Amino acid sequence: GAVVSQHPSRVICKSGTSVKIECRSLDFQATTMFWYRQFPKKSLMLMATSNEGSKATYEQGVEKDKFLINHASLTLSTLTVTSAHPEDSSFYICSARDGSGGVGETQYFGPGTRLLVL
Amino acid sequence: GIQVEQSPPDLILQEGANSTLRCNFSDSVNNLQWFHQNPWGQLINLFYIPSGTKQNGRLSATTVATERYSLLYISSSQTTDSGVYFCAVDLTGGGNKLTFGTGTQLKVEL
Numbered sequence: 001g002a003v004v005s006q007h008p009s010r011v012i013c014k015s016g017t018s019v020k021i022e023c024r025s026l027d028f029q030a031t032t033m034f035w036y037r038q039f040p041k042k043s044l045m046l047m048a049t050s051n052e053g054s055k056a057t058y059e060q061g062v063e064k065d066k067f068l069i070n071h072a073s074l075t076l077s078t079l080t081v082t083s084a085h086p087e088d089s090s091f092y093i094c095s096a097r098d099g100s101g102g103v104g105e106t107q108y109f110g111p112g113t114r115l116l117v118l
Numbered sequence: 119g120i121q122v123e124q125s126p127p128d129l130i131l132q133e134g135a136n137s138t139l140r141c142n143f144s145d146s147v148n149n150l151q152w153f154h155q156n157p158w159g160q161l162i163n164l165f166y167i168p169s170g171t172k173q174n175g176r177l178s179a180t181t182v183a184t185e186r187y188s189l190l191y192i193s194s195s196q197t198t199d200s201g202v203y204f205c206a207v208d209l210t211g212g213g214n215k216l217t218f219g220t221g222t223q224l225k226v227e228l
Contacts, residue, residue: 034215038159043204044218091159097214106151107216109161 002098006110021079021113023094029074030096038091050077084117120145122219139190141205149208195226
């Protein structure tokens with residue numbers, strides 16, 4: 001099946017620094033990737049949709065200047081948490097859709113990145 | 119927006135028992151997927167099931183789109199089935215974005 005990787009798997013940083021998370025589709029091309037955030041014992045919340053070669057689409061309430069998304073190629077999307085604060089600590093998960101953009105295609109998820117901001 | 123509710127929120131089973139998890143959604147959908155999130159956080163695709171019934175080993179799923187619900191059946195549960203089960207729906211006209219349900223936390227004990 002389709003494989004999605006994320007790097008790093010875990011990161012601890014100081015408040016005020018920026019952190020970049022990479023999401024890669026390993027064996028397929030993904031024109032669209034998605035970024036989710038999950039708090040402990042909660043469900044996944046969609047943050048933004050990342051489109052290759054164009055600007056990301058952010059969900060309501062998500063600060064685009066805070067969470068910078070770049071989808072530079074068909075296999076790589078990055079999420080940069082800028083000027084991180086303790087409240088940004090969370091589990092960030094990406095997914096990629098294996099297909100040409102048709103209705104109802106399966107999404108495959110990366111293993112997630114645990115961010116802790118001190 | 120669309121509401122996706124799962125029940126029960128928590129479930130404890132003895133190994134070997136069967137269970138049924140339910141997912142209710144409030145609007146018509148193009149797609150419904152079931153996932154298992156393991157204790158390390160990885161989401162594992164179980165089923166892509168916008169309608170009908172599918173089976174994969176000890177797991178099966180049924181979606182009745184007209185009545186806006188889906189069921190996940192786990193038979194002969196094992197300790198490795200422990201984790202959180204999520205359903206997620208792709209709303210009709212929603213741009214292929216998945217909305218996740220509230221989840222069911224399953225613990226299978228010896």
